[in-house]
Amino acid sequence: MSDIPEIDDQNRTEIEAALFRKLVGHLRKYPEVQNIDLMNLAYFCRNCFSKWYVSEAGSRGIALDYDQAREIIYGMPFPEYKAKYQGKASDEQLQQFGKSQGKATE
Numbered sequence: 783m784s785d786i787p788e789i790d791d792q793n794r795t796e797i798e799a800a801l802f803r804k805l806v807g808h809l810r811k812y813p814e815v816q817n818i819d820l821m822n823l824a825y826f827c828r829n830c831f832s833k834w835y836v837s838e839a840g841s842r843g844i845a846l847d848y849d850q851a852r853e854i855i856y857g858m859p860f861p862e863y864k865a866k867y868q869g870k871a872s873d874e875q876l877q878q879f880g881k882s883q884g885k886a887t888e
Contacts, residue, residue, distance in 0.1 A: 813867035
């Protein structure tokens with residue numbers, strides 16, 4: 783790599799964890815940014831984060847279900863979030879979403 787300083791594993795993990803918390807906080811701060819738009823533009827959304835959270839917890843022997851992970855990511859139970867913030871997807875959004883389905887990462 784170029785002039786990037788060496789970062790030990792402990793600091794790298796702590797930096798990445800802090801970055802993740804800031805990203806989740808940013809998504810919570812801007813609930814008007816719809817999941818379908820995130821999926822269409824970046825191929826991930828809050829629900830993807832929730833699925834990844836469940837997967838990573840499980841790989842560490844922590845029993846966490848999808849709804850619990852969504853509450854962690856959304857900052858509230860998903861049905862409450864959905865009622866407050868989730869708008870109905872337009873036909874154009876749904877069409878774009880259909881085109882991008884294969885690009886979402888696991």
